[in-house]
Amino acid sequence: xxxxxxxxxxxxxxxxxxxDIGAILENLRGDETNDEAVxxxxxxxxxxxxxxxxxxxxxGLPETMGFVxxxxxxxxxxxxxxxxxxxxxxxxxxxxKRGAALHGDQVxxxxxxxxxxxxxxxxxxxxxxxxxxxxxxxxxxxFIPDDNRIGKGIYISAENLGGALEGDKVEVKLxxxxxxxxxxxxxxxxxxxxxxxxxx
Numbered sequence: 001x002x003x004x005x006x007x008x009x010x011x012x013x014x015x016x017x018x019x020d021i022g023a024i025l026e027n028l029r030g031d032e033t034n035d036e037a038v039x040x041x042x043x044x045x046x047x048x049x050x051x052x053x054x055x056x057x058x059x060g061l062p063e064t065m066g067f068v069x070x071x072x073x074x075x076x077x078x079x080x081x082x083x084x085x086x087x088x089x090x091x092x093x094x095x096x097k098r099g100a101a102l103h104g105d106q107v108x109x110x111x112x113x114x115x116x117x118x119x120x121x122x123x124x125x126x127x128x129x130x131x132x133x134x135x136x137x138x139x140x141x142x143f144i145p146d147d148n149r150i151g152k153g154i155y156i157s158a159e160n161l162g163g164a165l166e167g168d169k170v171e172v173k174l175x176x177x178x179x180x181x182x183x184x185x186x187x188x189x190x191x192x193x194x195x196x197x198x199x200x
Contacts, residue, residue, distance in 0.1 A: 006028070006037060007044070010041055011045070011050065013027050015061060015064075018052075018056075018059060018064060018065060019060070020058050020059070021039065021057075024038060025038055048123065050062070066111050067108055068084040068085075068111065068117070069086075069107070069109075069123065070082040070084040070085050070109065071083050071085075071105070071106055072103065072104070072119065072126075074103035074150060075149055078098070079098070080092075080098055080101065080103070081093065090115070091115060091117045092115055092116045092117070093117060093118070093119060097118040098119050100184040102126065102127075102174070103126065103127075103147065103149040103150050105124065105125050106122075108122075108123055125174045129174075130146070131145070131146050131169070131192065132170065132172065133167060133168065133170070134164050134166050134167060134188075137153050142155055143186055143188075145172075154184050154186040156187065156188060160175075162189075162191065163188075164188045165194070165195060168192075169192040170188050171188070174186050
């Protein structure tokens with residue numbers, strides 16, 4: 001059985017309700033699979049956000065466990081909206097519940113009401129290369145994107161500055177993972193102009 005087909009069988013089996021790994025293994029035995037391949041596929045599905053692991057150690061689809069996957073759309077006021085991939089109404093994400101999510105990111109959202117939620121995990125960054133300026137915020141060097149829908153600065157560690165200084169116009173690539181100091185994390189890809197230079 002191909003990896004894709006195995007993943008689809010797992011998702012189909014879990015469509016009704018969450019189940020533990022033992023039940024998943026038992027259901028798929030005898031279908032040209034081995035336990036190692038099933039466990040590997042379950043782990044991959046969990047990492048991608050297509051499966052969730054509950055506090056009771058049961059795997060289930062996000063929608064059966066109070067979560068949705070969708071695209072985060074930020075705005076200059078700081079809050080955002082998530083459009084669920086599987087259809088349904090948009091979910092409001094208050095400013096203080098967006099975490100490190102940026103405009104265009106694919107996110108996993110924990111629902112806290114009919115139309116409100118909290119970003120639980122960033123599954124994939126949207127635009128992972130963007131332009132803007134370097135600024136000090138809260139005592140750390142940050143990148144402020146030109147696109148004001150992003151809604152927050154991006155943390156740049158000393159080793160990822162690439163020689164950029166405060167006020168420089170730069171191009172930054174987002175790094176995968178959470179981030180630090182409450183900001184997503186990035187790396188200066190190119191210095192487009194120095195602070196104070198004409199047309200910078």
